[in-house]
Every structure is written in structure tokens, then in C-alpha cells.
Amino acid sequence: MPRPAILAAALSLAVAQLSAAATQAANVILFVGDGMDDQQVTIARDYLKGARGELLLDSMPVRGAVQILTVEDSTAGKPVYVADSANTATSLATGQVTSRGRIATSAGDDRDLVTIVELAQGAGLRTGIVTTASVTDATPASFAAHISYRLCENPGSMVDITVSGVELGGCEQDLKASGGPGSISEQLATSGLDVLLGGGAKHFEPPVEGGEQSVARLAQVEGFSVVRSRENLLAAQPGERLLGLFSASTMPVRLQGEGGRSAEAPEPSLLNRVHPYLGSVTLPEPMRCEPNPDAAGLPSLKEMTDVALQQLSHDNDRGFFLMVESASIDKQSHERKPCGSIGELEQLEEAVASAMAFAESHPDTLILVTADHSQAAQLVPQRSMFEQYTIPVYTTGKMARIITPEGSLMGVNYATNDFGYEEHTGANVPLYANTAAAGRVKPFQRQPELFGIMREYLGL
Amino acid sequence: MPRPAILAAALSLAVAQLSAAATQAANVILFVGDGMDDQQVTIARDYLKGARGELLLDSMPVRGAVQILTVEDSTAGKPVYVADSANTATSLATGQVTSRGRIATSAGDDRDLVTIVELAQGAGLRTGIVTTASVTDATPASFAAHISYRLCENPGSMVDITVSGVELGGCEQDLKASGGPGSISEQLATSGLDVLLGGGAKHFEPPVEGGEQSVARLAQVEGFSVVRSRENLLAAQPGERLLGLFSASTMPVRLQGEGGRSAEAPEPSLLNRVHPYLGSVTLPEPMRCEPNPDAAGLPSLKEMTDVALQQLSHDNDRGFFLMVESASIDKQSHERKPCGSIGELEQLEEAVASAMAFAESHPDTLILVTADHSQAAQLVPQRSMFEQYTIPVYTTGKMARIITPEGSLMGVNYATNDFGYEEHTGANVPLYANTAAAGRVKPFQRQPELFGIMREYLGL
Structure with a gap:
């Protein structure tokens, strides 16, 4: 190999090594x-x-x-x-x-x-x-x-x-x-x-x-x-x-909910349990988050x-x-x-x-x-969008109503199942x-x- | 105004008009x-x-x-x-x-x-x-x-x-x-x-x-x-x-669900209505979408x-x-x-x-x-992720199980409320x-x- 070619090859090798080093870093x-x-x-x-x-x-x-x-x-x-x-x-x-x-x-x-x-x-x-x-x-x-x-x-x-008495594999x-x-x-x-x-x-x-x-x-x-x-x-x-x-x-x-609270099920009145058009519902009390x-x-x-x-x-x-x-x-x-x-x-x-x-x-x-x-979890209305209707409207799952630092209420709904752990989506x-x-x-x-x-x- | 300045001003105006025209188009x-x-x-x-x-x-x-x-x-x-x-x-x-x-x-x-x-x-x-x-x-x-x-x-x-007998405003x-x-x-x-x-x-x-x-x-x-x-x-x-x-x-x-079907509530067995750990549940039948x-x-x-x-x-x-x-x-x-x-x-x-x-x-x-x-709507597991557990696990809302063209089942859950219309999120x-x-x-x-x-x- 003539000398200029050797030099070029060496230079090329050095450049390759440099870029390899750059990649490695x-x-x-x-x-x-x-x-x-x-x-x-x-x-x-x-x-x-x-x-x-x-x-x-x-x-x-x-x-x-x-x-x-x-x-x-x-x-x-x-x-x-x-x-x-x-x-x-x-x-x-x-x-x-x-x-x-x-x-x-x-x-x-x-x-x-x-x-x-x-x-x-x-x-x-x-x-x-x-x-x-x-x-x-x-x-x-x-x-x-x-x-x-x-x-x-x-x-x-x-x-x-x-787990919990169930053989999982x-x-x-x-x-x-x-x-x-x-x-x-x-x-x-x-x-x-x-x-x-x-x-x-x-x-x-x-x-x-x-x-x-x-x-x-x-x-x-x-x-x-x-x-x-x-x-x-x-x-x-x-x-x-x-x-x-x-x-x-x-x-x-x-962070945890106030006093360790999680999302909770709304509580329908006795009358509402008799018929969904009747009675009233008590939504979960608003809560703050705390350390x-x-x-x-x-x-x-x-x-x-x-x-x-x-x-x-x-x-x-x-x-x-x-x-x-x-x-x-x-x-x-x-x-x-x-x-x-x-x-x-x-x-x-x-x-x-x-x-x-x-x-x-x-x-x-x-x-x-x-x-x-x-x-x-879903960010939902803290009271139903349909609350103007005179029948109680509420989630069949569990919800939290969180008091945000800016002073509004934020609803969070969990309702993918009735089990102890929600599903992924x-x-x-x-x-x-x-x-x-x-x-x-x-x-x-x-x-x-x-x-x-x-x-x-x-x-x- | 000296002539070159006039020309420059005219040119500047023309450019402004051109860009205005460009904006308007x-x-x-x-x-x-x-x-x-x-x-x-x-x-x-x-x-x-x-x-x-x-x-x-x-x-x-x-x-x-x-x-x-x-x-x-x-x-x-x-x-x-x-x-x-x-x-x-x-x-x-x-x-x-x-x-x-x-x-x-x-x-x-x-x-x-x-x-x-x-x-x-x-x-x-x-x-x-x-x-x-x-x-x-x-x-x-x-x-x-x-x-x-x-x-x-x-x-x-x-x-x-x-609407439906309710005065809305x-x-x-x-x-x-x-x-x-x-x-x-x-x-x-x-x-x-x-x-x-x-x-x-x-x-x-x-x-x-x-x-x-x-x-x-x-x-x-x-x-x-x-x-x-x-x-x-x-x-x-x-x-x-x-x-x-x-x-x-x-x-x-x-598109609509097969035969006009919507999402439906899972049907728990009688025993499951007695206690959530007992009995079984029937999930909605899978369906196709149709014109x-x-x-x-x-x-x-x-x-x-x-x-x-x-x-x-x-x-x-x-x-x-x-x-x-x-x-x-x-x-x-x-x-x-x-x-x-x-x-x-x-x-x-x-x-x-x-x-x-x-x-x-x-x-x-x-x-x-x-x-x-x-x-x-939520894309959910078409059967619960927790179905290995021996108790029935299902949504408290309504779900559809859709047969996709690639041949799998897709679960869609609706559970923000118990009303005729779901909430926004x-x-x-x-x-x-x-x-x-x-x-x-x-x-x-x-x-x-x-x-x-x-x-x-x-x-x-």
C-alpha cells in the first residue's frame, strides 16, 4: 500500500474509532x-x-x-x-x-x-x-x-x-x-x-x-x-x-387519601334500592390527599x-x-x-x-x-352531568371526589370490575x-x- | 421623499401586500x-x-x-x-x-x-x-x-x-x-x-x-x-x-352491533347474587359489527x-x-x-x-x-385479568365483547354511571x-x- 493510502486508511480507522467512542459514551x-x-x-x-x-x-x-x-x-x-x-x-x-x-x-x-x-x-x-x-x-x-x-x-x-388460596402456577x-x-x-x-x-x-x-x-x-x-x-x-x-x-x-x-381513604361506592337510599328512578344517593364525601x-x-x-x-x-x-x-x-x-x-x-x-x-x-x-x-382510573364529573334529571345518577363502581389545591372537586371513577383489584385498560x-x-x-x-x-x- | 426612498417604500408596500395576499390564501x-x-x-x-x-x-x-x-x-x-x-x-x-x-x-x-x-x-x-x-x-x-x-x-x-318530563332551562x-x-x-x-x-x-x-x-x-x-x-x-x-x-x-x-346490540350487563348466577364469592357469571356474547x-x-x-x-x-x-x-x-x-x-x-x-x-x-x-x-368507553380485557381466581369477576357496568376482523375478542366497558347516557371524562x-x-x-x-x-x- 503506498504511503498516502496507508495514511488515509489510518485516518479512516481513527475516525471510525472516534465515532465508535462517541457512540459508546x-x-x-x-x-x-x-x-x-x-x-x-x-x-x-x-x-x-x-x-x-x-x-x-x-x-x-x-x-x-x-x-x-x-x-x-x-x-x-x-x-x-x-x-x-x-x-x-x-x-x-x-x-x-x-x-x-x-x-x-x-x-x-x-x-x-x-x-x-x-x-x-x-x-x-x-x-x-x-x-x-x-x-x-x-x-x-x-x-x-x-x-x-x-x-x-x-x-x-x-x-x-x-395467592389467597388460589393456585396460580x-x-x-x-x-x-x-x-x-x-x-x-x-x-x-x-x-x-x-x-x-x-x-x-x-x-x-x-x-x-x-x-x-x-x-x-x-x-x-x-x-x-x-x-x-x-x-x-x-x-x-x-x-x-x-x-x-x-x-x-x-x-x-x-400520598394517600385523607385518613387512608380509597374510592368508595356511592350509597343509594333505601327507596333507590327499590327502584332506580326513586329515592336519592349519597356520593362519597370529598377528601384531600395527605402524606x-x-x-x-x-x-x-x-x-x-x-x-x-x-x-x-x-x-x-x-x-x-x-x-x-x-x-x-x-x-x-x-x-x-x-x-x-x-x-x-x-x-x-x-x-x-x-x-x-x-x-x-x-x-x-x-x-x-x-x-x-x-x-x-377515569377522571369523571364529580357530580353527574345529568344531575338536572330528577333521578339519582351515580357510578356502579367506586369513586373519589378529591379536593384539589385550587379549590375545586375532581371525580375519579374505578369501575372495570367488582374484584379487589381493577383491570388494566x-x-x-x-x-x-x-x-x-x-x-x-x-x-x-x-x-x-x-x-x-x-x-x-x-x-x- | 427622494426617488430611491420612494422606490424602496413602494417595494416594501408591494412585499407587504404580497405577504398579505399569501396569508389570505x-x-x-x-x-x-x-x-x-x-x-x-x-x-x-x-x-x-x-x-x-x-x-x-x-x-x-x-x-x-x-x-x-x-x-x-x-x-x-x-x-x-x-x-x-x-x-x-x-x-x-x-x-x-x-x-x-x-x-x-x-x-x-x-x-x-x-x-x-x-x-x-x-x-x-x-x-x-x-x-x-x-x-x-x-x-x-x-x-x-x-x-x-x-x-x-x-x-x-x-x-x-x-326532556323526559324534566325542565332543563x-x-x-x-x-x-x-x-x-x-x-x-x-x-x-x-x-x-x-x-x-x-x-x-x-x-x-x-x-x-x-x-x-x-x-x-x-x-x-x-x-x-x-x-x-x-x-x-x-x-x-x-x-x-x-x-x-x-x-x-x-x-x-x-356501523352497529350485530342485530343492533349495545354493550350489556354481565349476568351473574343466582348464587352469585347471594354472595360475590359464589356462583358464576355469564359475560355478554361476543358480537360482530355490521352496517x-x-x-x-x-x-x-x-x-x-x-x-x-x-x-x-x-x-x-x-x-x-x-x-x-x-x-x-x-x-x-x-x-x-x-x-x-x-x-x-x-x-x-x-x-x-x-x-x-x-x-x-x-x-x-x-x-x-x-x-x-x-x-x-374503556378498552378492557374481554375476560378479567383475574379469572384465575375462582370467584366470578366482572364489570358492574355494561360491556361488549367484539369479534375483531383479525379474529380476537376486544372488550369495551362503559361504567361511569347507571343512567341511560354515560358521562364524559x-x-x-x-x-x-x-x-x-x-x-x-x-x-x-x-x-x-x-x-x-x-x-x-x-x-x-
């Missing part, structure tokens, strides 16, 4: 507001900022909508129009559509699906997961574990899982004894994650399958510093790999996110992937607790603010904020992003496409 | 999908295109979200978190927030609010309104009439309006005898609109207040050609001002839109404003008829396709597609737009801001 922060659909967002906006106000999410420069996909549990499964957090997190983490309840495994034939955390680790990037749920819950688990059923969260919950084929990877907590303990923060301490207490040490001990052996208090979290040293377990299971939420004392002393989602960003970015020229979940927008909606959902959406906002500030000083940071699926969900997403995020995409956007941004 | 087409929230859009997408499919709306290049605003009926009214089609259309038409039930009049002090149709007419632009509702219904009325209460649709419905102060503008149909007949197409013929039959001729006759005297059939509509001559009245009230919708025979022979929303575009653009160098409403997405949802809503969203899609094609050949055309407020709604909206539409805006965007685009 990119960061992705994915926020998942569990169940955070447009009803939840509006309920939170009206309460936290007022009807004319604006959330941080609203002010983000890029917005799109995301169609949720799931299928029946067979290899050519038919579409199912309402999803759960397991299959949706799998879509985000792996780009694949799977059936409800599955954690990064395929519908029907139960193959392991490679996650963005694994791809990132393979390329030398740091990885982190932060959640207000148990770290073993469906959303976080789908990014760093593979198992056929979401409830197989620890070595003691792998076969014959029974198990993960026999995922037992180590069956040649599988073991339970979710065991997989997380050996996951290679740099940061894993949330609730779920109880899933790290049982002994590992076929052994005597606890899963928490296994995590320590694998190099995690296990922290269990806000103080220890905030005192974390740069470079430490952190497993934070701040509550036994889901972390207590920030939940159980959350005192726990780290906020923002604090956990701040520590994660510090650990992941410290002395790191290769970039990172971080997933942050505000889990209880959904969980509180299942339990018909609108104040709980509002507070957790506020927590998400604060954590997103931290990420946006981080991206100011680290411009190669893609921030995506989305929901995994929509939820049951199937509407497409919002997507918010920072300017790094411009030209990458479309006005409309299917949920698995978000995986591709993140993967491409990280050059994986 | 701009067109705005505003589509309102009444009640078309993200639940309705997803239900329609899943049915019409499949879960992995894409609506025309999804493919539009600009997308945002819109916060709905309304207030109590006083001059400094407190926020109300759920709106109706009257106050929301007033927001779109006038940029002002008002109370529910009001047609382009202010909350509390009942001032007339100037509409974009009036501004456009004042600037020499043509104007049109197309709807599948009565042309006197709240959404169309708010663009070209001013009245204190939406039900004052004709001269015979101005005082003591009674009236518009005494709007009577001509009180110095007011008269009923909605009378105002529309003298509105100066170039095109007004939809249902509502019955509101043009009564004699005008204090006269003997019908409102329809008044419209003719005012220069409208009154057309009452699809054939006459399609035969309209360029340049004619058209009042099209194709049905007595709301135009019959395109509604009552819609046969009527013009489609697309056909009405096509004629409107032809009439408004023919030999017009000043531009136009056109509002097109698909009204029964909302009306069918009130009545718990998911197939009806799906068909009307399909009608909207076809009409938007016509507008997009029009904008191809008329690039100075801004197309906005939005909803006025959200609705009660308060979630922010989607906004779709063509490229002319780039840089004008934000990721998030309040509904009255859309008025400002349209006004600015038209240079009004």
Missing part, C-alpha cells in the same frame, strides 16, 4: 410510569399544577404515542388487546411481543429474549435499574432476568404459587435443578447490574436454590454492596455496585435516580443504560387510590427533572418517558422525550420499537 | 372527533387496522396533546375538570374558556364571544361547517352562533325546554323579542356561512320567531340552496351556498367534506376556514355502542384523507384533527396535524390555544 435513561395513561396524567396535572397548569412531562420537547402489543401464549399467538407489566416491560427491554405474565421469554416456546441490559453490558456499558416496586417485580425483572412467570420472584416461590422449568436460571431474585443477584434500587427485600431473604446462603448474601458475593436505608444509599461511594432494598416489598407511596406516614424516611424515586446517575456516570467513558420505574401509579389505581397514583406521578416528575438536569451536562443522553399500559400510552429523541421518536410507534430506538442510540 | 381545516380520546382511537385502530396496524391519524406527521378547560358558570368561575361539547367547541372557536352548555358566550356574564368563522368572514374568507350531528348541535353551533344554552336549537325550543334572554339573536337554527340561517352540511332538518321546520316562514325558508331567502339528499349534494354547482340537511336530527351512524341499514343512501362524512372543499376552494384566492365534525364517536359512546363509535372514527379517517389530498394540491392548508373531550385529548402545523403545534397545549394557532395561520 451515549447514555439512555428510560422512565416507565407504570399504568401512566392520559387519564392518570390529567388527574395528576389537575391536582399538582391546576387545570391550567403544566407538568414537566408536558414541557418536554418531543411527544408521541405508543401502541401496546401482547398475544396469547402460543408461538403464533393471536392479538390480545390488554396487556400487563410483564409482557410490556419485555417489549421495552427486548423489542419482542410476548404474552402476559412472561419476563423476557417468548410466548409459547419460552425462549430467553436478549435484553437491552445484557446488550449494554456486553458492550461494556454500565447498567442500572431503579424502581419503587420490588426490584423483582415484573417491570424491573424483564430488563435483567428471564422466567416464564412473573410471580417466581424468589427461590421460595418457584412452584405451586398460591409456577416456574418448574426455570429451577436450577431443571437446568434453568433460578428465580428472579437469584438472577438479579448474578446479573452484573451496577445499580439495582427499590423494594423487595423479602425476596432476597430465602436461601438460594440448593444452598444455604441467602440471595442477599449471594449478591454480596457477586460484588454488590447491599444498602437498606436512605442514609446508606446517600453515602454510597462512587464505583460501588449497589443493591438497595428499602422495604420488604413495594415501597410505600408518598402517607409509611413513606417517611424512605429514599424518594428522585434520590434513588440521583444516586444511580452518579454511580453510572462516575469515571465512565463508555455510557450507560438506566431504567427508572414509578411503579405504583398502576398499583394504587388497581386498589382505587387516586391520591396514591398522583403522588407517584409526582415522584416520576421529580426523577425526570433530575435526568433532564443530568442531560444538560451530558448531552449524549437520550431520555424517554412512557407508560407500559393504561389503567382503570388497552389504550395507547403517551411518550415524552428530550431533544436527543428528535428524529428518532415518531408521532406513533408500537411499544417494541422503543427498544430499537434505545439500542440504536447506544450503538448496540 | 391560506386555508384551515379543523376536524373534531367528538369524544375521540386515546381509548376510542385504540378501540378503532384495533378493530379497523388490527393491533399492529396504523390509522391515518397515526401516520400524520405532527402530534400533540390538548388539555381541556372549563369553569363554573360565573365570571370568575372555578375550574371544572370534565367538559361538554358546547364549552369545548367554544374554546376551539373563540379561544375563550366558558362553562358547560354555553355556545360562544362567556361564563357568568353571557357576553357573545367572537368566533373564528366570524373573523374569517370579516376578512373575506369563505367558511364552512360539516357535521354528522344536527348542524344546530353544540359543536357546529359554537362556530357560528351565540346562545346561553345549547338546547335552544330552534325557535320552538327557546323557553321551558323539557331555556334562553329567554336570547329571544329576538328580548333583543337577542334568536335560536341556533335562526342564527345559522343568517350566518353567512358558505357551506353548512349535516343533520337537524327538524330544527329548520318551525316558523321563525315572530314570523310565519320556516327557518329553512329564511335560509333560502338569505341565499342558501337547501339540499336534502346525497344526490342533490353531489350535484351542487360551484359557487352555490349550501345548507345540507340530510336527516331529521343526528345522522344515522355507519347500520339506517345509514344507507346518506352522504358519508367524506362526501360532505369533499363537497365542502370544492365549494370553499372554487375560484377563491382569499382562503377559507372549514370545521368538520364526526359527532357520534361521542354520541354512540354515551349510548354504549362501541361499533357505532368505531364506524364514526372510520368516517373521520376518510374525511381526513380527503383533506390531506386537498392539502397536497393546496400547500397553504393547515389541517388539525383533535377531540373536544374524552369519553366513557376529563383526560387530555390527542391532536394530529399536517406538516403545515410544524412549529405551530406544541407537544402540549390547552384547548383554547388551538384557536390562536388557526387564527394566526389565517392571518386574522
